[in-house]
Amino acid sequence: MFYSVLTLFVLSFIGFYLGKRKSIKLSQNIKLASLPSYYGYLAMLYILIPTLIAWFVLLVGENFVLEKYLFLILKEFLISMSGSEVQLFFIKIKNLSEGASFGNESDIELLGAQKIIQFKNLFLLLTYLVIFLVTAIALYLVNKKISPTFKSQRHVEKIVNLFIQLCSYVAILITVGIFLSLVFETINFFGYVNPLDFLFGINWNPNKAFVIDSSDVIDKDILKDAFGIIPLMTGTLLVVFLAMLVSIPLGLMSAIYLAEYAPKRIRDISKPVIEILAGIPTVVYGFFAALVVAPKIADLGEYIGLDVSSESALAAGLTMGVMIIPFVSSLSDDVIRAVPQSLRDGSYALGATKSETIIKVILPSALPGIIGSFLLAISRAIGETMIVVMAASLQANLTINPLEPTTTITTQIVTALTGDTEFDNPKTLVAFALGLTLFFATLLLNYFALRTVKKYREQYD
Amino acid sequence: MVNAINTKNLNVYYRDQQAIHNISLDFLKNKVTALIGPSGCGKSTFLRCLNRMNDVIDICRVEGNISLNGIDIYSKEIEVEYLREKIGMIFQKPNPFPKSIYDNVAYGPRIHGFTDKKEEMDLIVETSLKKAGLFEEVKDRLEDMGTSLSGGQQQRLCIARAIAIKPEVILMDEPCSALDPIATSIIEELITDLKKSYTIIIVTHSMQQAARVSDKTAFFHLGNLIEEGDTSKIFTKPDHQKTNDYITGRFG
Numbered sequence: 001m002f003y004s005v006l007t008l009f010v011l012s013f014i015g016f017y018l019g020k021r022k023s024i025k026l027s028q029n030i031k032l033a034s035l036p037s038y039y040g041y042l043a044m045l046y047i048l049i050p051t052l053i054a055w056f057v058l059l060v061g062e063n064f065v066l067e068k069y070l071f072l073i074l075k076e077f078l079i080s081m082s083g084s085e086v087q088l089f090f091i092k093i094k095n096l097s098e099g100a101s102f103g104n105e106s107d108i109e110l111l112g113a114q115k116i117i118q119f120k121n122l123f124l125l126l127t128y129l130v131i132f133l134v135t136a137i138a139l140y141l142v143n144k145k146i147s148p149t150f151k152s153q154r155h156v157e158k159i160v161n162l163f164i165q166l167c168s169y170v171a172i173l174i175t176v177g178i179f180l181s182l183v184f185e186t187i188n189f190f191g192y193v194n195p196l197d198f199l200f201g202i203n204w205n206p207n208k209a210f211v212i213d214s215s216d217v218i219d220k221d222i223l224k225d226a227f228g229i230i231p232l233m234t235g236t237l238l239v240v241f242l243a244m245l246v247s248i249p250l251g252l253m254s255a256i257y258l259a260e261y262a263p264k265r266i267r268d269i270s271k272p273v274i275e276i277l278a279g280i281p282t283v284v285y286g287f288f289a290a291l292v293v294a295p296k297i298a299d300l301g302e303y304i305g306l307d308v309s310s311e312s313a314l315a316a317g318l319t320m321g322v323m324i325i326p327f328v329s330s331l332s333d334d335v336i337r338a339v340p341q342s343l344r345d346g347s348y349a350l351g352a353t354k355s356e357t358i359i360k361v362i363l364p365s366a367l368p369g370i371i372g373s374f375l376l377a378i379s380r381a382i383g384e385t386m387i388v389v390m391a392a393s394l395q396a397n398l399t400i401n402p403l404e405p406t407t408t409i410t411t412q413i414v415t416a417l418t419g420d421t422e423f424d425n426p427k428t429l430v431a432f433a434l435g436l437t438l439f440f441a442t443l444l445l446n447y448f449a450l451r452t453v454k455k456y457r458e459q460y461d
Numbered sequence: 462m463v464n465a466i467n468t469k470n471l472n473v474y475y476r477d478q479q480a481i482h483n484i485s486l487d488f489l490k491n492k493v494t495a496l497i498g499p500s501g502c503g504k505s506t507f508l509r510c511l512n513r514m515n516d517v518i519d520i521c522r523v524e525g526n527i528s529l530n531g532i533d534i535y536s537k538e539i540e541v542e543y544l545r546e547k548i549g550m551i552f553q554k555p556n557p558f559p560k561s562i563y564d565n566v567a568y569g570p571r572i573h574g575f576t577d578k579k580e581e582m583d584l585i586v587e588t589s590l591k592k593a594g595l596f597e598e599v600k601d602r603l604e605d606m607g608t609s610l611s612g613g614q615q616q617r618l619c620i621a622r623a624i625a626i627k628p629e630v631i632l633m634d635e636p637c638s639a640l641d642p643i644a645t646s647i648i649e650e651l652i653t654d655l656k657k658s659y660t661i662i663i664v665t666h667s668m669q670q671a672a673r674v675s676d677k678t679a680f681f682h683l684g685n686l687i688e689e690g691d692t693s694k695i696f697t698k699p700d701h702q703k704t705n706d707y708i709t710g711r712f713g
């Protein structure tokens with residue numbers, strides 16, 4: 001495997017060398033249409049691309065062909081087995097072929113392992129054969145094409161261009177794929193639960209769905225008020241609201257300080273330091289919230305005579321607020337600094353003080369950008385999972401009291417997908433519906449955030 | 462003849478680099494004084510000293526004596542905000558705030574607490590816009606953004622904004638350099654109009670403009686004041702060869 005890749009690259013370099021040599025030889029008599037090295041690159045690409053594709057196809061196909069082959073030669077033995085037994089058998093002999101032996105293998109298993117080894121060797125040979133064959137064809141083609149008038153540079157550019165395009169499509173395709181799988185599973189889920197019950201239901205109790213497992217009959221009436229997303233929405237909004245209560249004032253004030261008052265030296269140090277807050281792994285915030293913040297809040301509540309749950313929304317919200325301070329401060333700092341000096345000068349020249357200038361000219365001018373930074377921070381907060389998983393509870397309370405336990409959409413997605421639930425159960429499928437809801441919410445927020453920021457940029461460019 | 466502003470032995474440095482060399486120059490009340498000279502000779506720097514706008518630039522250091530109506534502008538008696546209330550400034554590039562036309566003009570009066578009655582503020586805005594010759598063009602859309610006006614209108618809005626706080630002196634730093642010829646001639650007429658009530662100091666790179674609008678002219682070169690005097694004299698028989706070279710377009 002490693003050697004086959006190595007061979008491939010060595011061959012492509014040889015191709016490069018041959019192509020270049022031939023064109024140099026040609027160019028002794030006439031001037032070529034492109035630089036000699038481009039003929040080399042072309043030969044290289046002609047070899048590399050088809051062989052890589054062939055190699056990749058072989059690699060992917062190997063397992064498939066192997067299993068077909070094993071079925072063929074071990075037919076009499078496998079015919080009596082059930083599907084999962086066959087899978088188990090294959091795994092065992094594959095491990096065996098790689099040397100993982102327990103000494104208690106049956107003859108048929110040893111035979112199977114032996115066949116696998118034989119097959120793999122054959123397959124490797126085939127791989128080399130294909131690589132060399134493709135190389136030979138490619139070299140032949142390039143050799144035929146190389147002539148003084150052949151514009152190899154343009155061909156190389158075209159291939160590179162194509163390759164780059166492909167790379168960008170991969171990212172897009174993956175996004176679309178994720179989105180589609182979300183949509184399909186959500187549609188599946190809506191086969192069990194009415195979308196209206198999902199979107200407007202006020203009871204969240206997915207454990208009711210377990211009833212299905214025992215009877216195998218789906219009682220839609222029971223599911224009717226098991227998957228209401230409203231309590232999760234309010235929980236999410238509550239936590240996000242608390243987080244913004246922390247991050248907006250702190251973030252905005254520090255942005256104003258950094259942009260307008262801080263000497264350059266302090267700014268250069270503090271800005272990256274604040275940004276580190278966003279770089280701390282969220283799981284660290286999570287246990288910080290659960291082990292430090294939540295108990296402290298509970299203690300404090302007890303002290304002043306309030307009944308505070310140890311898994312309050314407050315603890316999760318406050319901690320999350322600290323985490324997203326840099327989202328607000330960093331972007332706000334940028335937009336505040338982007339307000340043109342001429343506006344500040346205009347205000348100072350009218351006898352305004354620094355704080356008057358900041359409040360009456362700079363902040364209003366930067367407002368769209370600042371709001372954009374808030375929206376980005378909110379969308380980050382909505383999607384935040386780890387902190388709430390660790391610090392908020394699993395209890396879906398329809399409440400706006402920050403001292404009570406609440407749960408959020410992300411927490412429930414995690415709960416739905418952990419543990420051993422089957423994928424034909426609404427309790428599991430609901431994760432996709434929740435995910436899709438979240439996806440749309442953050443998409444919308446991001447859209448408006450970026451639009452306001454952009455509008456702001458246009459104002460001064 | 463009364464002086465509105467006196468400067469004496471003025472030296473200005475950006476870090477170690479000296480931009481103004483020992484300049485002493487006085488400005489007559491209710492006259493227009495033009496500062497001319499090749500670019501980089503320190504005209505803007507000099508102008509910004511007069512309302513202490515150089516305070517905003519950390520690396521800038523000003524030495525020497527500047528007084529407004531005989532009072533040192535760096536003395537404790539004068540707050541920098543009060544000084545800038547008395548000495549308004551118009552910049553090279555129109556810089557209206559991204560607020561309504563009304564709010565742009567009302568900005569200064571509000572900051573300095575001129576009035577909190579709506580009718581009085583309306584009146585201040587109206588008279589300021591009228592003095593700046595902009596009222597007729599914008600009277601029906603005072604709530605529109607100041608930034609939505611044309612360049613020439615924006616510059617007149619800035620003038621209205623400056624005179625709304627009733628300054629004694631108006632500093633103008635190449636106020637027409639971003640404007641087309643028609644807008645320029647409107648502003649020039651306005652300047653001639655305004656000098657009845659204000660002392661005006663205008664930096665310009667246009668010889669014709671200096672000749673048209675100013676009573677006095679000062680010629681700067683490499684941070685030095687080469688020559689000053691009546692505009693008619695500077696432009697007809699200057700004392701210095703350099704001045705002559707500059708106004709005849711031999712350099713600059």
Ligand SMILES: Nc1ncnc2c1ncn2[C@@H]1O[C@H](COP(=O)(O)OP(=O)(O)O)[C@@H](O)[C@H]1O
Binds near residue numbers: 480501504507520
């Ligand atoms: N903010 C500044 N920082 C450093 N040097 C400056 C600054 N402003 C102006 N200067 C320098 O001071 C000199 C005078 O500039 P300026 O007053 O803008 O000239 P003018 O307005 O006559 O074109 C120039 O050499 C310029 O490079």
Ligand SMILES: [Mg+2]
Binds near residue numbers: 504505506634
């Ligand atoms: Mg200048």
